[in-house]
Amino acid sequence: xxxxxxxxxxxxxxxxxxxxxxxxxxxxxxxxxxxxxxxxxxxxxxxxxxxxxxxxxxxxxxxxxxxxxxxxxxxxxxxxxxxxxxxxxxxxxxxxxxxxxxxxxxxxxxxxxxxxxxxxxxxxxxxxxxxxxxxxxxxxxxxxxxxxxxxxxxxxxxxxxxxxxxxxxxxxxxxxx
Amino acid sequence: xxxxxxxxxxxxxxxxxxxxxxxxxxxxxxxxxxxxxxxxxxxxxxxxxxxxxxxxxxxxxxxxxxxxxxxxxxxxxxxxxxxxxxxxxxxxxxxxxxxxxxxxxxxxxxxxxxxxxxxxxxxxxxxxxxxxxxxxxxxxxxxxxxxxxxxxxxxxxxxxxxxxxxxxxxxxxxxxxxxxxxxxxxxxxxxxxxxxxxxxxxxxxxxxxxxxxxxxxxxxxxxxxxxxxxxxxxxxxx
Numbered sequence: 001x002x003x004x005x006x007x008x009x010x011x012x013x014x015x016x017x018x019x020x021x022x023x024x025x026x027x028x029x030x031x032x033x034x035x036x037x038x039x040x041x042x043x044x045x046x047x048x049x050x051x052x053x054x055x056x057x058x059x060x061x062x063x064x065x066x067x068x069x070x071x072x073x074x075x076x077x078x079x080x081x082x083x084x085x086x087x088x089x090x091x092x093x094x095x096x097x098x099x100x101x102x103x104x105x106x107x108x109x110x111x112x113x114x115x116x117x118x119x120x121x122x123x124x125x126x127x128x129x130x131x132x133x134x135x136x137x138x139x140x141x142x143x144x145x146x147x148x149x150x151x152x153x154x155x156x157x158x159x160x161x162x163x164x165x166x167x168x169x170x171x172x173x174x175x176x177x
Numbered sequence: 178x179x180x181x182x183x184x185x186x187x188x189x190x191x192x193x194x195x196x197x198x199x200x201x202x203x204x205x206x207x208x209x210x211x212x213x214x215x216x217x218x219x220x221x222x223x224x225x226x227x228x229x230x231x232x233x234x235x236x237x238x239x240x241x242x243x244x245x246x247x248x249x250x251x252x253x254x255x256x257x258x259x260x261x262x263x264x265x266x267x268x269x270x271x272x273x274x275x276x277x278x279x280x281x282x283x284x285x286x287x288x289x290x291x292x293x294x295x296x297x298x299x300x301x302x303x304x305x306x307x308x309x310x311x312x313x314x315x316x317x318x319x320x321x322x323x324x325x326x327x328x329x330x331x332x333x334x335x336x337x338x339x340x341x342x343x344x345x346x347x348x349x350x351x352x353x354x355x356x357x358x359x360x361x362x363x364x365x366x367x368x369x370x371x372x373x374x375x376x377x378x379x380x381x382x383x384x385x386x387x388x389x390x391x392x393x394x395x396x397x398x399x400x401x402x403x404x405x406x407x408x409x410x411x412x413x414x415x
Contacts, residue, residue: 108187108188111187111188111189111191111192112187114192114200115191115192118196127199131203134200134201134204138204139208141211145212148189149189149190149192149215150189150190151190151215151216151219152216154217155216155217160214163213163214164214167210167211170207170208174211
């Protein structure tokens with residue numbers, strides 16, 4: 001696949017970088033894609049400085065915290081990245097974006113993607129998947145959110161009751177679970 | 178199912194509080210107020226001024242506090258259509274601090290509005306964030322019913338939790354355009370009765386400097402009698 005037209009740095013469009021995941025899978029990735037992951041970028045630049053990688057594409061960058069299944073999805077997300085994080089201009093666009101975010105699977109899948117994006121220091125991806133997870137709890141009840149995140153409420157019942165009374169207006173209009 | 182499922186980190190309870198913070202920062206204020214009672218750790222997280230700052234980055238454009246005659250509304254704007262999409266909840270003045278609380282204050286008392294002795298003609302408010310001082314400021318312009326259109330402007334700083342009087346509004350009474358906040362400034366539309374050609378312009382208060390400035394509006398047909406300003410995509414429009 002030719003990527004030259006979109007590549008901000010055409011001279012390096014053909015360069016490939018090999019990433020090795022936690023389950024020992026090797027991924028050959030275009031440099032432009034790999035450089036979106038700041039952790040990889042940093043590693044790559046350090047290697048360059050050390051001149052260890054003087055022989056070009058032979059470097060293998062280990063990613064001990066990222067599973068191959070997750071990396072594959074991150075890479076495919078990267079490839080269609082362009083404007084996915086731009087603020088939606090209207091309601092319709094927001095709905096389209098929501099649908100797009102939904103395609104990234106269950107909350108469990110999103111946790112994988114978020115953890116990996118965080119480890120890779122992949123900012124745009126992190127924001128996107130954070131929003132995708134936030135979509136799942138938007139407007140849900142406190143009980144739902146606790147269950148969703150596996151959290152046990154640790155307020156004394158009277159404390160919580162007092163808070164709910166004080167902020168009763170904030171608890172109106174919650175969706176049915 | 179993938180065979181290496183176990184090596185992976187699928188449970189939501191494994192997310193660090195840092196990551197939880199960035200997920201929650203995508204949610205609107207009213208909902209965050211509910212989430213403060215999920216558990217103590219979340220309450221502390223959401224009440225943290227750092228979180229508020231981060232949250233604000235996503236929301237300053239979409240959400241704003243609107244004050245009308247001592248009632249307070251949180252309004253969501255559909256940005257392109259620039260209409261009020263949802264009028265979320267009218268709350269009493271004492272709850273204003275609830276919003277303040279979530280955007281970064283530890284104030285435990287509602288804001289007391291200062292009183293004024295003379296007969297007032299109209300009151301307009303503005304509310305915004307001064308990124309220079311990292312402070313939220315609420316401004317009240319009171320126009321008195323005197324012949325010379327005298328005004329009194331008071332500014333409430335969340336940081337100091339107090340009101341102070343600042344320079345009077347330099348022009349005639351600003352038109353009602355509460356709640357507009359752009360680029361660190363509160364703009365108001367001003368109408369000059371004795372200027373028949375271009376009666377409208379915008380006067381703004383720079384929240385960091387606490388000084389006024391003004392903007393000429395682009396050319397518009399003379400004789401146009403209705404004009405309004407608003408915020409679109411982070412910019413002022415008329």
